[in-house]
Amino acid sequence: MKKTLLPLALFSSLLLANGYEIYKNNCASCHIEMIAKEEVLNNLDKMKAPPMVEVSNQIRSNIIIKDDDEDVHKHLFVLFVKDYIRNPELSKSMCHPGALERFDVMPSLKTKLTEQEAQEVATWLYERYEGVAFR
Numbered sequence: 001m002k003k004t005l006l007p008l009a010l011f012s013s014l015l016l017a018n019g020y021e022i023y024k025n026n027c028a029s030c031h032i033e034m035i036a037k038e039e040v041l042n043n044l045d046k047m048k049a050p051p052m053v054e055v056s057n058q059i060r061s062n063i064i065i066k067d068d069d070e071d072v073h074k075h076l077f078v079l080f081v082k083d084y085i086r087n088p089e090l091s092k093s094m095c096h097p098g099a100l101e102r103f104d105v106m107p108s109l110k111t112k113l114t115e116q117e118a119q120e121v122a123t124w125l126y127e128r129y130e131g132v133a134f135r
């Protein structure tokens with residue numbers, strides 16, 4: 001049993017590292033990784049999209065499940081993000097109306113990311129901000 005667990009743990013941390021690479025190459029030009037809420041106004045002219053820390057927290061808190069199961073919560077988060085980045089639409093966005101007005105709807109990354117890459121970056125988006133509030 002132990003023999004199979006170690007490679008699995010290694011594999012999942014490699015996936016996470018890969019998720020971060022995918023973020024840097026495909027998302028970072030628009031979504032900055034980390035910023036304090038009070039700094040947003042000062043940096044608005046440099047931003048093309050809401051900061052990643054805000055996006056992650058927004059979706060995390062909007063997905064509410066009945067029995068508080070972390071795995072189910074994460075699964076639904078990843079499903080939403082995976083779909084959103086490949087098929088973004090105004091009607092699906094959980095973004096603040098003010099932000100939507102300022103930034104407009106995200107362009108689709110369908111031709112740039114495979115389903116596997118979308119899965120990895122969505123998982124990174126969940127795990128990167130576990131316990132990291134936007135404030």
Ligand code: HEC
Nearest residue numbers: 026027030048049055058081084093094095103104105106
């Ligand atoms: C060209 C700029 C641009 C790039 C590149 C980009 N985004 Fe976005 N994204 C936006 C904008 C603008 C919004 C806000 C409007 C909206 O919700 O569509 C947004 C919104 C989102 C949302 C939805 C937020 C919500 O609350 O509904 C998610 C999730 C997201 N982006 C993830 C990503 C990920 C992950 C990547 C990289 C794989 C990425 N974005 C790359 C511009 C971008």
